[in-house]
Amino acid sequence: MAFFEYSFSRFTALVENNALQAAKDIGKVMNVPLSTIQEDVEMINTPNTRAALSNTYPFFSREFLRRHGRDLIAASINWLLIDIVFYSLNLFQYHAFRGLMKSKININLYQDAMQIAKYQALIAICATIPGYIVTVYMIDHVGRVKIQAAGFFFMAISLFTIAKVNKGDWGSNQGPGFIILYGLTFFFSNFGPNTTTFIVPAELLPARFRATCHGISGAVGKLGAIIGLIGFILASREQPKGIEASHTLMAMGGVCVLGFFVTYFFTRETMGRSLEENENVDELTGVWFV
Structure with a gap:
């Protein structure tokens, strides 16, 4: 006692x-x-x-903004951008493979759910899960910022290429090349920002603000998921009210390009430093917002 x-x-x-x-x-x-x-x-x-x-400054203070404002804003924006694209791609899966599946007229609801689940499992096994595994292996060798920037970059390349291949309505002109490119988008999402956006805010920000800032970044990311959901609903409507598939894919590619620039110019690397070292650098020297 x-x-x-x-x-x-x-x-x-x-x-x-x-x-x-x-x-x-x-x-x-x-x-x-x-x-x-x-x-x-x-x-x-x-x-x-x-x-x-x-250094006992509160969260809502100029000192916090001076030291950690750039890190918090960059982490939030990156999370927002990846969720816009990632959740849109998940919702797009039914339309992406619609040309390869049986029509709903000839099958019941359970058969329809089963056939889309097969393609979703294929994407998960061949692209999503390997992306996570490669990130776990490479993140301490390559670095968080490089993996995140490369993920955004190659996602943009894949989406731009799919947009060129997939002309016209949703679910048209699909083949092996389309499926490979679509899978690569998920691979570079997970070998990239869909993993690192969870890690960067936890390592960059000091301990007493870490949970709050991580929560803010995640909340901004979920706002991106809502934007992606609403945008997809509008985009996937049948013509002429809806937007062509190629235009939607180009827009998602543009979001990835923006994520690449935010990562490259505004996100700091934490590889090779412990949490204590990151905090000491922030607390004792500070990082100017501008």
Whole structure:
């Protein structure tokens, strides 16, 4: 019990930046020699430690915006952009393989669900899951920013190519080449921003703001999912009210290009640094928003 009282008392004293009180608490509970207490006080009074302890600025402050505003905005925008494309592509799967499936007129509801599930499983096994696996293996060798930028870039190339192949209405002109390109889009989504957008905010932002900032980034990403959903509903309507498939695919490719530039110019790399090192860099030196 005394140990917990000591721990709480010392923690409170350190938070209040009261090094003397913290040292006295150590002596009362643990019977620590005076020399050890003196070393502890000297360590707390070093410039770097004082600077770290003095950084008690709140979330809604200019100091937070100065140090971490760029990281938070870049992480949120990247998450927004990938969710616009990723959720649209998932909703597009039925239309993507419609030309290869039996008409709904000749089958019942369960048979229709089964045939689209087969193609979705094919995409997951051949593209989605391998993308995650390659990311896990390569992320500490290549880097978060490079993987994310490359993912956006190759997603854009795949979508632009599909747009050229898929002329006219949704579900037309499908073949092996179309399926391969469509699968590559999912592969580079997961070997890219669909994985790294979860990692970057957790590593860039300091511990006391990490959960809040990660939640904000994720919420902005879900806003992108809503935008993608509404955009897909409008785009997949039958002509002439709907938008041609090629135009929709080109628009999604343009979103990926924007994600590439945001990643390349505004997202910082964290590879090779621990969470403590990232936080020390942010807390002691700061990162100017502009």
